[in-house]
Amino acid sequence: MHLSLLLLILGLLATVGFVLGRHRALGLVDKAAQLRSLPGYYGAYVLLWCALPSLLVLCLWLALDSGFVDRLLMSDLPAAVQQLPEEELALYIRDVKNLATGNVVSGQAGRELQLGADRYQGLLRTNLVSRSLVVLGLAVLGLFLGWRSIDLRLKAMNRVEAAAKWILMAGSTLAVFTTLGIILSLIFEAGRFFRLVPMGEFLFGLRWSPQLALRADQVGSSGSFGAVPLFAGTLLITVIAMLVAVPVGLLSAIYLAEYAGPRFRTFAKPLLEILAGVPTVVYGFFAALTVAPTLRRFGEGLGLEVASESALAAGAVMGIMIIPYVSSLSDDVISAVPRGLREASLGMGATQAETIRRVVFPAALPGIVGGILLAVSRAIGETMIVVMAAGLAANLTANPLEAVTTVTVQIVTLLVGDQEFDSAKTLAAFALGLMLFLVTLVLNVVALVVVRKYREQYE
Numbered sequence: 001m002h003l004s005l006l007l008l009i010l011g012l013l014a015t016v017g018f019v020l021g022r023h024r025a026l027g028l029v030d031k032a033a034q035l036r037s038l039p040g041y042y043g044a045y046v047l048l049w050c051a052l053p054s055l056l057v058l059c060l061w062l063a064l065d066s067g068f069v070d071r072l073l074m075s076d077l078p079a080a081v082q083q084l085p086e087e088e089l090a091l092y093i094r095d096v097k098n099l100a101t102g103n104v105v106s107g108q109a110g111r112e113l114q115l116g117a118d119r120y121q122g123l124l125r126t127n128l129v130s131r132s133l134v135v136l137g138l139a140v141l142g143l144f145l146g147w148r149s150i151d152l153r154l155k156a157m158n159r160v161e162a163a164a165k166w167i168l169m170a171g172s173t174l175a176v177f178t179t180l181g182i183i184l185s186l187i188f189e190a191g192r193f194f195r196l197v198p199m200g201e202f203l204f205g206l207r208w209s210p211q212l213a214l215r216a217d218q219v220g221s222s223g224s225f226g227a228v229p230l231f232a233g234t235l236l237i238t239v240i241a242m243l244v245a246v247p248v249g250l251l252s253a254i255y256l257a258e259y260a261g262p263r264f265r266t267f268a269k270p271l272l273e274i275l276a277g278v279p280t281v282v283y284g285f286f287a288a289l290t291v292a293p294t295l296r297r298f299g300e301g302l303g304l305e306v307a308s309e310s311a312l313a314a315g316a317v318m319g320i321m322i323i324p325y326v327s328s329l330s331d332d333v334i335s336a337v338p339r340g341l342r343e344a345s346l347g348m349g350a351t352q353a354e355t356i357r358r359v360v361f362p363a364a365l366p367g368i369v370g371g372i373l374l375a376v377s378r379a380i381g382e383t384m385i386v387v388m389a390a391g392l393a394a395n396l397t398a399n400p401l402e403a404v405t406t407v408t409v410q411i412v413t414l415l416v417g418d419q420e421f422d423s424a425k426t427l428a429a430f431a432l433g434l435m436l437f438l439v440t441l442v443l444n445v446v447a448l449v450v451v452r453k454y455r456e457q458y459e
Contacts, residue, residue, distance in 0.1 A: 002128075003062075006058070006131070006132055006135060006136070009136060010050075010051065010054060010055070010058075010135070010136070010139055013050055013051075013136075013139045013140065013143060014047045014050045014051040014139075015047075016143070017043070017046040017047045017049070017050040017051075017142075017143040017146065017147070018043035018044060018046060018047040019043065020043075020046060020143070020147055021042045021043040021044075021045055021046030021047065021146060021147060021150060022039045022040060022042055022043035024042065024147060024150050025039050025042035025043075025150055025156070026039055028150070028151065028152055029152070034152075035152070036152070036153075036154070036155050036156070036157070037154075037155060037156040037157035037158075037160075038157065041156035041157045041160050042150055042154070042156045044156070044160045045146060045150070045154070045156040045159055045160055046143060046146035046147050046150070047146075048146070048159075048160065048163050049142040049143065049145055049146025049149075050139050050140075050142045050143040050146060051139070051142075052142075052163070053138050053139075053142050054135045054136070054138040054139040054142065057134060057135055057138055058131070058135050061131050061134070061135070065127055065131070068127075069120075069123050069124065069127055070093070072123055073093070073096070073116070073119060073120050073123060074093070092116075096116040096117050096120055097117075097120060099114065099116075099117035183437070185430075186430055186433050186434045186437060187434065189427055189430035189431075190427075190430045190431040190433075190434040192427050192430075193424060193427035193428055193430060193431045194431065196424040196427065197225045197424050197428070201225060201226060202225050202226065202227050202428075202431060203227065203228075204226070204228060205224065205225060205226015205227065205228060206226050206228050206229065206396055207224040207226045207229070208224060208225065208226055208227060208228075208229045208230055208394035208410070209224040209394075210224070210225060210410075210414060210424070210425045210428050225424065225428055227407075227431075227432065227435070228396060229394040229395060229396040229404075229405075230394060230405060230406060230407045230410055230432065231407070231435075232396055232397070232398070232404070233311065233390070233394070233395070233404030233405050233406050234380060234406040234407050234408075236311050236315070236397075236398065236400060236404055237311050237314050237315045237318065237379070237386060237390060237404065237406060238315075238376060238379045238380055239315070240311060240312060240314075240315025240316060240318075240319065240400060241315045241316075241318040241319040241322060241375075241379040242319065242372075242375065242376060242379065243315075243319065244315070244316055244318075244319025244320060244323075245319040245320075245322045245323045245325070245326050245375055245379075246326055246372060246375070248319075248323050248326075248327070249322075249323045249324075249325070249326025249327035249330060249371075249375070250326060250327070250330055250368070252272060252323070252327040252331075253326070253327045253328075253330035253331040253334055254330075254334065254356060254361075256268060256269055256327075256331050257331050257334040257335045258334070258352070258356055258360070269328070269331065272323070272324055272327055272328070273324045273328055274324075275320065275321060275323055275324045276321075276322075276324035276325065276328075278321070280321065280382065280383075280384040280385055281384050281388075283317050283318070283320070283321050283384070283385050284317075284384045284385045284387065284388030284389060285388065286317060287313050287314055287316075287317035287385055287388060287389035288309075288313075288388040288389050291313045291316060291317055291389070292308060292309065292310060292313040292389055293308075295310065295312060295313055295316075295401075296308060296310075299401065304401060305401065306401045307391075307401060307402050307403045308403075309389060309390055309391035309393075309403040310389075310390065310400065310401050310402060310403060311390055311399075311400045311401075311402065311403070311404045312400040312401055313389045313390070314385050314386050314389035314390035315400065317385055317389060318379055318382055318385050318386075319379075321378075321382075321385070322375040322378050322379055325371060325374050325375040325378055326371050326372060326375050328371075329367060329368075329370065329371030329374065330364070330367065330368045330371050332367070333364040333366075333367025333368060333370075333371070334360060334361075334364045334367075334368075336364075336367075337359075337360050337363045337364055338363075341359050341360070341363060342355055342359065342360065344359075345358070345359045365450070366450070369447050369450050370447060373443055373444070373446075373447045376443060377440055377443065380406075380407075380408070380436065380439065380440070381408055381436070382406075382408065383406075383408045383409055383412055386405065386406050386408070386409050387409055387412075390403060390404055390405060390406070390409075391403040391404070391405060392405050392409060392410075392413060393405060394410070407432045407435065407436055408436070410428075410429075410432060411429045411432050411433060414426060414428055414429040414432075415429050
């Protein structure tokens, strides 16, 4: 039984458990008011008995079954195959799996290889059947036990809320450990990179050419990993994008929150937020086929030399893309400012513009800072628009009319295709990722400082 079908059946069993649990609780009394908890809590109690144990076992099974099946397969291989060197044995196992799944195998499939593939298919079938029986059996058993344990003395609400508390704690703990895992993996791989390339060269070098030379007499036979051009290109495009997004987004938010009528706001705000749902590749096509040629022709008319792929084109289109991140969040925050602040200001004789500038805007500053920070993070992490409109050239320039590249684009470029994770070229992607993480962390710290300073003034 496939995983999707198994999860669907588990969901149906859990729903049946909820209905049966609620029905049993109502059947024990004449009125629902006589129960110690609401009837829905009894249904949720049975649902948890049905779903939690089976889902835990399923997650554990999914985490361990691949290695277990591989060990069973290797134990059934002929002794001559088991004694092969590690690289050849791994290649043999891969051929067995490819043959079992119908993919192309290297070389002619011999008798031993075919027998191994048949054995692997049998192990996979046995694993799927065993997993389905165990998980569904636990679900049915849990449903029965939970249903039987319902009586008038059961405080279902306390049990359900305690279980919900533990589930929430588990989710938050998982999120924390996932974040720690990402950070540690970045630090570990970046450390391997910095053992090959000095940190000073990476942080302050002015030449980025990560491809390794084929001959020792070529320039930079071990590659050039100065990341300053990447940092400069990222900063340039982000600044251009924010110069477009922040003014337009803030002015749009102020108009929608303070001046626009309800009818206009009803359709204008959703239309503006549609920009956030457009795929980035569409923005990339728009930048490459419309904005960049228009800027080039306009620049030629002014006597300026504009590259076919320029930071200005990428930044302008990226700014259009992230306008909703600024406008929507700022609009919500401005609308949430208490009406009493506005009325007090107007009652003191201030105009509406003065009220917005001196009362509403300072009161909404934390939310506005958060929206701008989100927009900056979105601009820093954008890849597709930069690839299509700004190019891949790592040029160290502050001229927005020239082609540049960003950190995220180079990360994608370094990890495309078959790569060896022992070379500085591939490990450079992790060093760049670590720099992006640190930049995002600094932005969050700055935002927290601004918000804390504001709260000291207004709360």
